[in-house]
Amino acid sequence: MSAAENSAAPATVLLYSHRPEVRDAVRTAVGRRPAADVGPITWLECSSGDEVVAAVDAGGIDLCVLDGEAQPTGGLALTRQLEVEVADRPAICVLIARQPDRWLAHWSRAEATLAFPVDPLVAPEVVADLLRSHARRAAVGP
Template identity: 85%
Template sequence: MSAAEKPAAPATVLLYSHRPEVRDAVRAAVGRQPAPDVGPLSWLECSTGDEVVAAVDAGGIDLCVLDGEAQPTGGMALARQLEVEVSDRPVVCLLVARQSDRWLAHWSRAEATLALPVDPLVAPGVVAELLRARAGRPAARR
């Protein structure tokens, strides 16, 4: 079976925001399978920082998409906490309201950012690249 014929491995994406409309928008923008070689995705939604930490500690998460604007615990603080506390943490994508906040995402050790509102033409590619990196596969050719 060639790599092109190999079925895509399922992936679990943790999606954190205290706002349900943000979670809905991210899921709609990314879709169920962001690329032919990635997914299908299983979404685990969290609305509190404690839920995120518990889910990551339990394992089985491939990617965390964290809302940098979430209240009371922001996604950037959670990303930094996971970097420090979890030896094999999932890759992290931060949702940022302003492009000028990308430096904070870098500080938090996130691998990528997506601007809010989430662009459905950009989000699937970012998620696919992060999941490929997590799996140790090469980036897709563009």
């Protein structure tokens, strides 16, 4: 293991979908360490919007991956809610079923999107980039 791998801080990624198979697909595609310079991931799975809001309010979340198709509260609505209600919210990536929905993710203020079904070649890179950005922001301060 290199020095960069040893020094990379662990990250907590909140993963939200009401469907367990969606959560499994994301976890499998991203893995426990999406890049050598990104710390190992601890996944915090949520199956309701209330769980997401409570977890983000409690703090310690580095990134949220939210299912835009989740029911009854979709990831796009949750992204917008967190943007308005949480001063220093974590970065958010929204799972979208259709590429034309990217504009909705932009409107909700998500930093990134992943198409579902999740591509295991793209997902780790997107997650790693968001975690790197989060680490840089945390080092600089709000």
